[in-house]
Amino acid sequence: MSAWHRYQPTAQQPWNPGRVVHLYRRCIFGATWNELQRDVSGKPQDAVSRVLSDEARVDGIPADFTRLADLIGNAATQQPNPERLKAWWIYRVLFSPAPLQERLTFMWHNHFATSNLKVKSLPYMQRQNETLRKHATAPFGDLLHAMLQDPALLIWLDAPANRRGHANENLSRELLELFTLGIGNYSEADVKHIARALTGMTVKEGHFHFNPRRHDDGEQTILGKTGHFDADQLTEILLHQPAIARRLSDRLITEFCGEGVVNDTARNELALQLRTTNLDIGKAVETILRSELFFSDANINSRICDPLSFLITPLRALELFDPPPSTLALSEWLGRMGLDLFYPPNVAGWPGGRSWLTTRTVVARANYATAMISGDVYRPADAPDLHALAKKHSATNSDEFEKMMNTLLLGDVNTKQTTESITPAGYSPEMNSVLALLTGFHAHLN
Amino acid sequence: MLNRRSFLNQSSLLSLSPFIPAFLTQTAQASAARKGDRILVVIQLDGGNDGLNTVIPFADENYSKYRDKLRIDKKDIITLNDSLGLPPSMKAAGELFDDNQLAIIPGVGYPNPNRSHFRSMAIWHSARLQSADHTGQGWLGRASDQLKQPGSTAPDAVFVGDSAIPAAIIGRRTNAIALNNEKELMLASKLVAPDNPMSGDDLQNFVQSTVSSSYVAAKQFAASVKNPSIDNSRFPNYRLARKLQLIARMIRLDGGTRIFYVSQPGYDTHSTQKNSHERLLTEFSRSLKAFLVDIRQAGLSDRILVMAFSEFGRCVQENASAGTDHGTSGPVFVAGESVRSGILSNYPSLVDLDDGDLKSTIDFRSIYSSLLTNWLNIDATAPLGGNFKPLKVVA
Numbered sequence: 148m149s150a151w152h153r154y155q156p157t158a159q160q161p162w163n164p165g166r167v168v169h170l171y172r173r174c175i176f177g178a179t180w181n182e183l184q185r186d187v188s189g190k191p192q193d194a195v196s197r198v199l200s201d202e203a204r205v206d207g208i209p210a211d212f213t214r215l216a217d218l219i220g221n222a223a224t225q226q227p228n229p230e231r232l233k234a235w236w237i238y239r240v241l242f243s244p245a246p247l248q249e250r251l252t253f254m255w256h257n258h259f260a261t262s263n264l265k266v267k268s269l270p271y272m273q274r275q276n277e278t279l280r281k282h283a284t285a286p287f288g289d290l291l292h293a294m295l296q297d298p299a300l301l302i303w304l305d306a307p308a309n310r311r312g313h314a315n316e317n318l319s320r321e322l323l324e325l326f327t328l329g330i331g332n333y334s335e336a337d338v339k340h341i342a343r344a345l346t347g348m349t350v351k352e353g354h355f356h357f358n359p360r361r362h363d364d365g366e367q368t369i370l371g372k373t374g375h376f377d378a379d380q381l382t383e384i385l386l387h388q389p390a391i392a393r394r395l396s397d398r399l400i401t402e403f404c405g406e407g408v409v410n411d412t413a414r415n416e417l418a419l420q421l422r423t424t425n426l427d428i429g430k431a432v433e434t435i436l437r438s439e440l441f442f443s444d445a446n447i448n449s450r451i452c453d454p455l456s457f458l459i460t461p462l463r464a465l466e467l468f469d470p471p472p473s474t475l476a477l478s479e480w481l482g483r484m485g486l487d488l489f490y491p492p493n494v495a496g497w498p499g500g501r502s503w504l505t506t507r508t509v510v511a512r513a514n515y516a517t518a519m520i521s522g523d524v525y526r527p528a529d530a531p532d533l534h535a536l537a538k539k540h541s542a543t544n545s546d547e548f549e550k551m552m553n554t555l556l557l558g559d560v561n562t563k564q565t566t567e568s569i570t571p572a573g574y575s576p577e578m579n580s581v582l583a584l585l586t587g588f589h590a591h592l593n
Numbered sequence: 594m595l596n597r598r599s600f601l602n603q604s605s606l607l608s609l610s611p612f613i614p615a616f617l618t619q620t621a622q623a624s625a626a627r628k629g630d631r632i633l634v635v636i637q638l639d640g641g642n643d644g645l646n647t648v649i650p651f652a653d654e655n656y657s658k659y660r661d662k663l664r665i666d667k668k669d670i671i672t673l674n675d676s677l678g679l680p681p682s683m684k685a686a687g688e689l690f691d692d693n694q695l696a697i698i699p700g701v702g703y704p705n706p707n708r709s710h711f712r713s714m715a716i717w718h719s720a721r722l723q724s725a726d727h728t729g730q731g732w733l734g735r736a737s738d739q740l741k742q743p744g745s746t747a748p749d750a751v752f753v754g755d756s757a758i759p760a761a762i763i764g765r766r767t768n769a770i771a772l773n774n775e776k777e778l779m780l781a782s783k784l785v786a787p788d789n790p791m792s793g794d795d796l797q798n799f800v801q802s803t804v805s806s807s808y809v810a811a812k813q814f815a816a817s818v819k820n821p822s823i824d825n826s827r828f829p830n831y832r833l834a835r836k837l838q839l840i841a842r843m844i845r846l847d848g849g850t851r852i853f854y855v856s857q858p859g860y861d862t863h864s865t866q867k868n869s870h871e872r873l874l875t876e877f878s879r880s881l882k883a884f885l886v887d888i889r890q891a892g893l894s895d896r897i898l899v900m901a902f903s904e905f906g907r908c909v910q911e912n913a914s915a916g917t918d919h920g921t922s923g924p925v926f927v928a929g930e931s932v933r934s935g936i937l938s939n940y941p942s943l944v945d946l947d948d949g950d951l952k953s954t955i956d957f958r959s960i961y962s963s964l965l966t967n968w969l970n971i972d973a974t975a976p977l978g979g980n981f982k983p984l985k986v987v988a
Binding site for chain 1 (some may be wrong): 663728730746747758760764765766768770772778779781783796797806807811
């Protein structure tokens with residue numbers, strides 16, 4: 148019996164709104180009331196299928212999403228304005244019919260963490276983002292090959308400075324340590340030899356360029372294999388190392404499972420699946436999302452909600468996307484919450500988990516919730532009518548309103564105490580209860 | 594005097610929730626255990642400060658010769674010894690000097706000085722001379738990599754300002770953040786910390802205590818902003834002072850950050866320099882002094898050292914538009930109660946010039962080396978990419 152056997156509802160672990168909300172909050176930035184009702188009344192594996200096949204999100208998707216997204220993205224790179232490029236991605240996360248792809252694009256942005264602080268080119272950063280999205284669920288080799296020809300990554304890791312006789316080990320080291328094998332699975336000699344194998348790779352007129360005159364075509368010994376390697380051959384060697392599957396397995400588990408939820412047996416099993424499926428990321432994600440482990444009580448609210456989820460999930464749940472909020476304003480809030488898209492703090496990316504929460508970011512989250520309730524994420528400010536939303540979905544009295552908001556925003560956690568202990572002034576009791584839900588401690592877990 | 598702990602003991606905030614006291618007691622203990630942790634604050638004087646009119650070799654007749662329009666009258670100079678002095682705009686810095694809280698290090702530079710703002714700043718940030726080694730990481734970022742405490746969620750380095758985070762504080766693993774203003778640390782709604790009992794679940798307890806302490810910290814911070822008697826500070830109304838005041842408040846909150854960074858723009862004074870330079874140095878000196886007074890009142894003087902630098906000095910000869918052009922070496926200041934106060938290096942000769950510029954008498958990495966080794970107590974080799982004999986700046 149696999150550690151990742153499929154979830155079937157039981158009396159102890161029933162298919163209920165809490166589990167549907169868990170699926171949505173963890174994977175695709177929340178659900179609207181209609182999406183939630185549709186899935187609660189259906190079968191769990193069908194709900195997962197919808198998430199995996201980009202059919203889960205139906206509300207608020209603009210008919211001309213692709214055209215609008217391209218328009219915003221092109222304007223950002225032509226100006227050029229990094230704030231607009233961040234807003235472009237946030238627009239995609241908020242409105243894309245394929246939100247799981249956006250979730251994984253963010254995961255890869257954190258894996259191949261590249262900062263425009265050094266790259267200083269929005270077109271390169273946008274192109275990298277598109278590459279991450281294109282290969283988000285592909286076999287990892289496709290993504291790795293693409294990234295080793297990605298101008299933004301090459302500049303970020305000093306590839307153009309790495310040439311025959313003048314090794315720059317930056318790309319080589321991070322390729323081993325961060326992108327593929329992880330510390331402990333290679334030697335310093337491997338770093339040096341791989342750096343030599345990667346010589347000659349550069350960026351010319353905005354595109355990947357291989358300069359044979361700068362390439363060191365001497366013999367290298369890499370992870371026990373000796374030969375005259377180029378980047379492609381080197382990548383093949385790395386892709387066949389057992390450690391890469393384990394590293395990717397850990398990356399996916401961190402993304403989709405909570406702290407301490409997955410034991411070593413399950414980790415190893417997922418790594419083994421990755422090895423035997425040509426490191427197929429999509430299949431591994433499916434294994435996780437379909438599993439009993441994913442829907443177990445232990446895995447619900449067991450992870451620090453990342454800033455992107457914290458930003459987008461309530462907007463979708465409360466249907467605050469029509470008319471659209473200012474994605475530029477949302478981007479500012481995201482930065483205050485510690486997530487400056489396209490500007491990861493360093494090559495290891497955002498450390499995530501508990502490090503998302505500091506005094507500054509907790510205050511930013513609380514203030515964001517206040518801004519959202521007050522309508523300050525719209526320009527000009529426009530307070531949302533949550534009563535109209537409740538009424539539309541037949542929650543007419545205040546008890547029904549509270550229950551509905553509690554379910555929509557947090558699943559079915561018991562937040563009674565939290566609600567009572569938060570007493571902001573100046574709003575109706577109903578608004579207070581929504582603000583309490585958005586700023587209480589359960590809001591920081593998903 | 595009201596330090597953090599006495600504030601917590603006296604504060605009515607404690608009555609906000611039955612959950613708070615136990616938690617804050619824990620925090621107070623935690624911060625006591627961390628009390629030895631030293632903090633470095635860096636002030637970057639952007640644009641190339643004219644060192645000759647900052648630390649003035651008034652006894653040298655060449656000074657008057659080279660500086661016709663920009664000369665500071667001898668009678669106005671605040672004398673530091675029989676040959677050097679500060680301009681009157683730096684009265685506050687002079688007071689710090691007299692109070693043994695200021696080290697002045699003239700003639701700081703590096704070999705083959707580069708007169709480009711960008712390149713020279715990259716050299717100071719990275720502590721590397723070759724542009725190929727300007728990889729976006731800096732000496733304090735690398736230092737933070739070494740200082741990193743496992744499990745800490747505090748930012749390793751905080752930049753206060755609205756421009757991009759300077760490369761100096763970016764490392765391979767550090768978490769450097771930028772903070773624009775104090776509103777970012779204050780709650781917009783009157784939220785009360787959740788008072789759920791501790792559940793026994795480690796993650797839930799973490800979230801609950803972090804959220805609670807953040808809300809309390811935000812209120813404490815807001816109270817200190819509204820009520821000057823709480824932090825008892827007298828900060829002058831300068832942009833640099835406001836930034837340093839924000840840093841002082843963050844230090845009082847004791848979030849665990851060890852590196853703070855701030856810049857004062859405007860030193861690119863190519864023409865009619867006199868008034869603007871005077872204004873800049875007044876802002877710098879008064880802001881610095883206010884910060885150190887505030888830190889002393891908080892009882893935190895033994896934990897704070899401030900370094901101020903500029904990417905280069907200016908040409909010795911003033912130019913035809915009563916300004917100065919890009920030069921080479923300049924003075925660095927290190928301030929705080931733990932500093933070895935005084936003038937710590939030789940003043941460059943005004944006769945033996947390097948193509949019209951002051952030759953440096955000391956490498957900037959000697960100062961970095963001391964700050965890393967003797968102040969932050971870490972091995973300076975990796976941050977500096979080599980061994981540099983530390984200039985003793987810590988008393």
